[in-house]
Amino acid sequence: MADQKPDLNENTNVLDSHANLQQSSAASAREHQLQENGMEPVSLWVILACFFGVLAGGAVIGKAGGFSYNNLVTEGYTTGPIPGGGVEEVQPLPIMDVFTKKGSKIYSAKCQGCHQPNGLGDGANFPPLGNSEWVTMNTSAMAQIILNGVMGPIEVDGRVWNGAMPGQAAGMTDVDLAALMTYLRNSFGNEVGDVISTEMAANAFTEYKSRAAGAPVPPPVTVEELKSKYMVDLEGEKVDPALKVDPETLEPAQ
Numbered sequence: 713m714a715d716q717k718p719d720l721n722e723n724t725n726v727l728d729s730h731a732n733l734q735q736s737s738a739a740s741a742r743e744h745q746l747q748e749n750g751m752e753p754v755s756l757w758v759i760l761a762c763f764f765g766v767l768a769g770g771a772v773i774g775k776a777g778g779f780s781y782n783n784l785v786t787e788g789y790t791t792g793p794i795p796g797g798g799v800e801e802v803q804p805l806p807i808m809d810v811f812t813k814k815g816s817k818i819y820s821a822k823c824q825g826c827h828q829p830n831g832l833g834d835g836a837n838f839p840p841l842g843n844s845e846w847v848t849m850n851t852s853a854m855a856q857i858i859l860n861g862v863m864g865p866i867e868v869d870g871r872v873w874n875g876a877m878p879g880q881a882a883g884m885t886d887v888d889l890a891a892l893m894t895y896l897r898n899s900f901g902n903e904v905g906d907v908i909s910t911e912m913a914a915n916a917f918t919e920y921k922s923r924a925a926g927a928p929v930p931p932p933v934t935v936e937e938l939k940s941k942y943m944v945d946l947e948g949e950k951v952d953p954a955l956k957v958d959p960e961t962l963e964p965a966q
């Protein structure tokens with residue numbers, strides 16, 4: 713049209729077209745997204761949900777025994793024998809030998825710091841175990857001295873000592889005590905020749921526990937107490953020192 717006048721609503725039109733433009737670009741942006749269907753970035757929440765899902769799933773399977781490291785190891789598998797080397801057989805030995813060997817190790821660990829490696833004491837503070845009537849005579853008194861410790865005047869081989877020995881029961885088993893007592897009665901010049909059986913040692917522990925009456929560390933015994941109660945031999949089956957046993961299991965050999 714020739715008499716077209718300047719558009720007085722130009723302002724409005726600019727706003728309109730701007731809005732149009734926004735609309736169509738939004739539309740085209742949507743189109744664009746639709747084109748990449750399946751490739752949209754995944755929400756952080758979805759990632760976290762998957763992570764915890766897998767974690768919980770793994771825990772459930774692990775707890776239910778669905779996975780165990782042991783299942784990956786062939787049962788009974790051990791390192792094979794060295795080629796050319798024979799299978800080592802455990803030789804049965806007399807129980808006297810087995811106990812004295814074991815007892816000497818316990819002595820080194822628990823007693824020799826005071827009673828000295830030669831078992832003869834230090835001549836000043838620690839009495840000798842060699843040639844001591846407390847070691848070679850009543851096994852009940854000997855056991856209670858070892859387990860509870862002993863304090864106050866005590867005569868050993870004609871000399872009076874007056875100190876205090878702390879109890880040595882901590883960490884000791886029946887077999888340990890039996891082996892240690894057997895070793896002491898047959899070392900440092902002592903030659904009693906008997907074996908203290910595991911059953912006898914177990915009875916000594918029973919006496920020790922009843923004396924302790926629940927206290928974790930009972931007080932050391934005195935000579936007076938020893939003389940009033942323990943000047944006897946431990947009850948329990950005696951063992952022939954020559955009996956051959958498996959050094960590991962202590963079972964008598966066939």
Ligand code: HEC
Pocket residue numbers: 819822823824825826827837838839840841844845846847854857858862863864865866868873874875876877878880892896
């Ligand atoms: C901390 C030092 C110390 C240790 C460790 C120790 N004793 Fe004693 N023992 C003594 C003292 C001290 C006496 C004497 C106590 C007294 O005068 O009443 C004694 C006394 C004895 C006695 C009685 C007296 C004698 O000479 O025969 C025997 C048995 C004995 N000890 C065995 C052992 C055994 C076995 C062990 C190891 C399991 C051991 N002792 C560990 C310090 C010790």
